[in-house]
Amino acid sequence: MKDNTIKKCFIKKEDTVYVNSGKDKGKTGRVLKVDTVKYRAIVENVNLVKRHKKARKQGEQGGIMQVEAPIHISNLNLFCRKCNTGRRFGYKVSVDDRGKKVKIRYCKKCNENL
Numbered sequence: 621m622k623d624n625t626i627k628k629c630f631i632k633k634e635d636t637v638y639v640n641s642g643k644d645k646g647k648t649g650r651v652l653k654v655d656t657v658k659y660r661a662i663v664e665n666v667n668l669v670k671r672h673k674k675a676r677k678q679g680e681q682g683g684i685m686q687v688e689a690p691i692h693i694s695n696l697n698l699f700c701r702k703c704n705t706g707r708r709f710g711y712k713v714s715v716d717d718r719g720k721k722v723k724i725r726y727c728k729k730c731n732e733n734l
């Protein structure tokens with residue numbers, strides 16, 4: 621039986637990520653969806669596969685479409701704009717203007733906030 625527990629996931633929707641291994645190594649893209657149970661993410665214009673689609677309604681176009689397939693999160697790094705590449709990152713806890721504690725992600729090489 622599979623374990624369907626949610627794993628700790630450091631990459632979130634709308635993050636810009638860098639692919640560090642696989643057929644799309646070196647590409648960057650925006651995260652469209654994250655699956656925390658399977659530990660995979662769908663990244664814009666990365667890991668494109670062809671899907672055959674049948675026209676269901678009159679006037680709808682069928683054919684071979686290219687869609688993004690999920691990629692394992694271990695193959696992704698957050699993209700640092702200052703370093704201009706994918707980097708490891710850490711968390712800092714700071715206090716915002718309302719006095720609440722906030723976790724901020726930062727690049728471990730250049731200390732730039734993400």
